[in-house]
Amino acid sequence: MAENLAKSARKASNILKTLSNDKRTSALKVIHDSLRDSKDEIIEANKLDLKLAEEADLPDSLIRRLDLAKGDKYDSMLQGILDVAALEDPVGRISLSRHLDDGLDLYRVSCPVGVLLVIFEARPEVIANITALAIKSGNAAILKGGKESLHTFSAMATAVKKALAKTSIPPDAIHLVSTREQVGELLHQDKYIDLVIPRGSNELVRQIKASTRIAVLGHADGICSIYVHDDADGEMAGKIIVDSKVNYPAGCNAVETVLINKNLLSTSNPAGQAKVTSIIEQLVDAKVKVKIAPEIEAFLTSGDNSSPSTIAIPCPQIEPATEADFDREFLSLTIAIKSITDIDEAIAHINEHGSHHTDAIITASKDKAEKFLKGVDSAGVFWNASTRFADGFRFGFGTEVGVSTNKLHARGPVGLEGLMSYQYQIKGSGQIVGDYAGSGGSKRYLHQDFTVDNN
Amino acid sequence: MAENLAKSARKASNILKTLSNDKRTSALKVIHDSLRDSKDEIIEANKLDLKLAEEADLPDSLIRRLDLAKGDKYDSMLQGILDVAALEDPVGRISLSRHLDDGLDLYRVSCPVGVLLVIFEARPEVIANITALAIKSGNAAILKGGKESLHTFSAMATAVKKALAKTSIPPDAIHLVSTREQVGELLHQDKYIDLVIPRGSNELVRQIKASTRIAVLGHADGICSIYVHDDADGEMAGKIIVDSKVNYPAGCNAVETVLINKNLLSTSNPAGQAKVTSIIEQLVDAKVKVKIAPEIEAFLTSGDNSSPSTIAIPCPQIEPATEADFDREFLSLTIAIKSITDIDEAIAHINEHGSHHTDAIITASKDKAEKFLKGVDSAGVFWNASTRFADGFRFGFGTEVGVSTNKLHARGPVGLEGLMSYQYQIKGSGQIVGDYAGSGGSKRYLHQDFTVDNN
Numbered sequence: 076m077a078e079n080l081a082k083s084a085r086k087a088s089n090i091l092k093t094l095s096n097d098k099r100t101s102a103l104k105v106i107h108d109s110l111r112d113s114k115d116e117i118i119e120a121n122k123l124d125l126k127l128a129e130e131a132d133l134p135d136s137l138i139r140r141l142d143l144a145k146g147d148k149y150d151s152m153l154q155g156i157l158d159v160a161a162l163e164d165p166v167g168r169i170s171l172s173r174h175l176d177d178g179l180d181l182y183r184v185s186c187p188v189g190v191l192l193v194i195f196e197a198r199p200e201v202i203a204n205i206t207a208l209a210i211k212s213g214n215a216a217i218l219k220g221g222k223e224s225l226h227t228f229s230a231m232a233t234a235v236k237k238a239l240a241k242t243s244i245p246p247d248a249i250h251l252v253s254t255r256e257q258v259g260e261l262l263h264q265d266k267y268i269d270l271v272i273p274r275g276s277n278e279l280v281r282q283i284k285a286s287t288r289i290a291v292l293g294h295a296d297g298i299c300s301i302y303v304h305d306d307a308d309g310e311m312a313g314k315i316i317v318d319s320k321v322n323y324p325a326g327c328n329a330v331e332t333v334l335i336n337k338n339l340l341s342t343s344n345p346a347g348q349a350k351v352t353s354i355i356e357q358l359v360d361a362k363v364k365v366k367i368a369p370e371i372e373a374f375l376t377s378g379d380n381s382s383p384s385t386i387a388i389p390c391p392q393i394e395p396a397t398e399a400d401f402d403r404e405f406l407s408l409t410i411a412i413k414s415i416t417d418i419d420e421a422i423a424h425i426n427e428h429g430s431h432h433t434d435a436i437i438t439a440s441k442d443k444a445e446k447f448l449k450g451v452d453s454a455g456v457f458w459n460a461s462t463r464f465a466d467g468f469r470f471g472f473g474t475e476v477g478v479s480t481n482k483l484h485a486r487g488p489v490g491l492e493g494l495m496s497y498q499y500q501i502k503g504s505g506q507i508v509g510d511y512a513g514s515g516g517s518k519r520y521l522h523q524d525f526t527v528d529n530n
Numbered sequence: 531m532a533e534n535l536a537k538s539a540r541k542a543s544n545i546l547k548t549l550s551n552d553k554r555t556s557a558l559k560v561i562h563d564s565l566r567d568s569k570d571e572i573i574e575a576n577k578l579d580l581k582l583a584e585e586a587d588l589p590d591s592l593i594r595r596l597d598l599a600k601g602d603k604y605d606s607m608l609q610g611i612l613d614v615a616a617l618e619d620p621v622g623r624i625s626l627s628r629h630l631d632d633g634l635d636l637y638r639v640s641c642p643v644g645v646l647l648v649i650f651e652a653r654p655e656v657i658a659n660i661t662a663l664a665i666k667s668g669n670a671a672i673l674k675g676g677k678e679s680l681h682t683f684s685a686m687a688t689a690v691k692k693a694l695a696k697t698s699i700p701p702d703a704i705h706l707v708s709t710r711e712q713v714g715e716l717l718h719q720d721k722y723i724d725l726v727i728p729r730g731s732n733e734l735v736r737q738i739k740a741s742t743r744i745a746v747l748g749h750a751d752g753i754c755s756i757y758v759h760d761d762a763d764g765e766m767a768g769k770i771i772v773d774s775k776v777n778y779p780a781g782c783n784a785v786e787t788v789l790i791n792k793n794l795l796s797t798s799n800p801a802g803q804a805k806v807t808s809i810i811e812q813l814v815d816a817k818v819k820v821k822i823a824p825e826i827e828a829f830l831t832s833g834d835n836s837s838p839s840t841i842a843i844p845c846p847q848i849e850p851a852t853e854a855d856f857d858r859e860f861l862s863l864t865i866a867i868k869s870i871t872d873i874d875e876a877i878a879h880i881n882e883h884g885s886h887h888t889d890a891i892i893t894a895s896k897d898k899a900e901k902f903l904k905g906v907d908s909a910g911v912f913w914n915a916s917t918r919f920a921d922g923f924r925f926g927f928g929t930e931v932g933v934s935t936n937k938l939h940a941r942g943p944v945g946l947e948g949l950m951s952y953q954y955q956i957k958g959s960g961q962i963v964g965d966y967a968g969s970g971g972s973k974r975y976l977h978q979d980f981t982v983d984n985n
Contacts, residue, residue: 089877089878089881089905089907092904092905092907093901093904093905167904173925173926175919175924175925175926179915179919181925181926184903186904188937188938189907189937269937269938270938288743290745290938308960311960314960314962315960315962317962318962318963318964319962321964322962322963322964322969322970323969422544423544426544444957446548448639448953448955449547449548449622449641450544450547450548452544452547452644453953454953454954455953455954455955455956456953456954456955456956457955457956457957457958458955458956458957458958459957459958459959459960459961460634460956460957460958460959460960460961460962461958461961461962461963461964463962463963463969464630464634464956464958464961464963465954468968469630469963469966469975470628470630470636470954471628471630471636471975471977482643482644482724482951483643483724483725483745483938483939483951484938484939486951486952486953486954487952487953487954488954496937496938496941497941497942498903498908498909498910498911498941498942499909499910499911499920499925499941499942499943500903500910500911500912500913501910501911501912501913501915501919502899502912502913502914502915503912503913503914503915503916503919504914504915505763505766505769505770505914505915506914506915506916506919507769507770507772507773507774507777507915507916507918508773508777508916508918508919508924509773509776509777509916511924513923514777514778514918515777520924520926522926
């Protein structure tokens with residue numbers, strides 16, 4: 076059954092990918108109108124889900140995510156569909172054009188990946204968002220929502236299906252699946268599904284990654300680090316670390332580990348000591364729990380610290396860090412701090428203990444920064460900026476499909492491009508390879524690139 | 531043990547990727563010289579492998595691939611290293627540069643994928659080729675050769691290791707592994723290995739794909755099709771089909787299936803009938819065994835065929851095709867021909883029965899061609915050209931790492947680019963997201979692209 080479903084999506088995707096941008100874009104407007112017109116029924120269904128969730132005593136954070144009527148969430152969702160519709164067509168963009176010979180031209184042309192499987196938890200607005208992204212990019216999509224949002228999901232699915240029936244999108248291009256059992260089977264349909272996109276907790280991503288051979292666009296962990304070099308501006312370091320931790324502690328791009336160059340702790344470097352004290356003070360002021368390695372504790376408590384601190388030790392917000400704290404994503408207002416010898420050790424620590432998401436260096440030295448940016452094996456490598464900038468909207472991608480820690484295909488914040496593949500087209504006039512040198516003939520290839528206008 | 535090996539390669543890769551192009555390129559020259567100076571020992575070892583292979587009665591084709599002394603193979607191998615050294619540096623190329631704000635710039639910069647696992651069969655020259663590609667692209671590589679080339683492999687490995695010791699390449703960046711047992715374990719090191727590249731038979735690729743979660747760059751099958759539309763130039767169609775089959779029948783880009791528009795078989799279309807007859811005649815003349823579907827057989831044998839054929843039926847080179855013949859890669863001078871109703875059916879047939887490698891349409895119509903190129907879900911989609919053009923060297927890529935039928939990361943013939951990932955760099959001056967709209971502040975992003983010179 077999962078196989079038939081995936082196969083029908085594949086067939087539909089082969090039609091969808093040939094439709095013009097006009098047809099795909101106008102379908103999004105029809106979906107927008109349908110979801111707008113069905114708002115009352117959908118909010119009604121959403122209330123039922125909320126009631127059941129409260130009765131089942133589900134966590135507040137989940138209930139907040141589930142609630143579609145909250146603030147302008149519904150209208151933002153509707154606007155999001157129009158925003159995606161207005162994006163530049165990602166299909167058919169030419170990234171290489173080359174004369175192989177007279178009348179024999181090679182093009183590399185963007186095309187949809189094919190079939191997406193999107194698995195999400197409580198947020199019902201993902202249905203609208205992913206449906207829009209899939210259709211805009213010419214991909215078929217199978218959407219599987221969480222059981223908490225079952226009634227909302229059904230009401231929205233009805234509205235989307237009704238809308239699709241009025242467009243030229245093949246009906247099997249968007250499948251809305253609500254039973255839990257099918258996920259396991261769908262994850263085995265690597266013949267028909269090209270990409271899995273999990274939208275939910277790290278635990279969900281980890282489970283999915285462990286149970287499929289299909290490529291997964293996402294990240295299970297966000298263990299981001301900031302390395303403070305000994306020439307760092309202390310005020311800048313504190314400000315960036317606090318922002319990276321406090322702005323949204325549950326974000327995957329929040330910082331978890333701070334590495335302090337050990338020169339900053341030296342008694343012969345009172346200015347350095349003042350920087351470290353100030354960083355810790357700023358974190359404490361920002362209500363962050365600071366887990367400190369033994370050498371930081373020694374620094375804070377011993378008379379070697381020349382910098383008078385306003386932190387009274389013992390401080391309830393400061394506690395010793397364990398080794399394991401430097402492999403943890405706290406997802407809360409907690410941070411771990413240790414010192415390291417030099418930039419090489421910082422790079423090595425991050426490559427071994429980080430999750431290859433986003434890491435930053437604070438330094439006044441361009442050379443040190445370049446070394447760090449080249450040496451750290453992460454999707455985002457930042458110099459003198461908050462790790463929280465790792466985000467598709469902040470990067471100006473128009474939309475964000477997810478953040479990937481994969482090194483192949485899409486890495487980092489992923490826009491619509493992450494749903495695209497490419498094909499090599501040749502437009503010839505009867506040429507055969509047997510006429511060319513190396514394959515039996517004597518003709519030579521031109522290999523002359525030319526420019527095409529993508530607009 | 532495989533884990534330690536992979537881990538050491540990962541550590542080495544984190545150093546290798548920071549080395550300058552000069553260092554990587556000059557290392558290739560040292561390897562070149564070492565292999566040149568060790569030619570006598572290596573050829574001696576190769577003779578021993580050849581002797582053992584002959585004694586073991588291994589197939590001629592394998593022995594030919596194994597023989598390093600044949601013709602100019604050794605010198606070509608040496609030249610290949612210098613050719614790779616001369617390629618443009620693929621590391622550090624900037625494909626996006628954007629002002630997020632004043633003094634806050636975003637760059638997308640190419641970087642090595644990390645660690646490659648390359649598994650190959652008889653061809654010992656792959657050692658030199660892959661070592662060169664890996665070092666040039668800043669990737670660590672674990673090379674595993676076939677048991678048939680064990681002595682050659684050892685002699686070459688000694689020369690390569692000796693050379694590497696004189697360079698700034700970390701010694702663990704290139705591992706040469708010759709025991710069979712390790713492959714299975716290495717395929718499980720997805721924590722440390724980023725990409726598997728099999729160089730060998732379809733069977734090898736299939737086995738590897740089935741036993742690893744690591745991305746595999748390659749293709750198990752090459753079931754390429756050519757669709758002859760009813761307005762095709764008959765002479766062109768025959769010439770392209772013969773070249774696509776005969777130029778190198780064992781190639782993955784050789785054609786296996788020919789789909790003939792059924793209008794060409796109609797009694798009311800004598801010109802069309804003549805085209806079909808001519809195509810089959812040209813194939814028979816080129817010594818191809820032609821497997822024909824029932825409707826083609828009916829056409830050839832019935833009085834309905836208005837085109838007088840020189841083919842005497844029964845012809846020993848013509849035989850009935852089974853259904854299964856249209857899902858087969860013959861890898862020999864055999865081809866299967868059937869008729870289909872129209873271009874939609876051709877596209878659907880290819881998407882279902884092909885291997886998404888390379889498929890071609892022969893037609894005089896630009897519209898039909900565009901429809902085919904858009905609708906066929908393969909790495910290569912060609913119009914009026916031989917499927918054999920699907921090749922990195924013919925595409926002008928300078929080198930070919932493999933041909934991929936994956937839709938993610940690299941697709942089609944893959945040059946050095948296929949060994950590259952990218953990172954997002956931000957160069958800031960202390961910015962935090964909390965100052966920007968949407969995250970608590972009021973500053974606006976500029977999102978203003980600028981140009982950087984990659985040379």
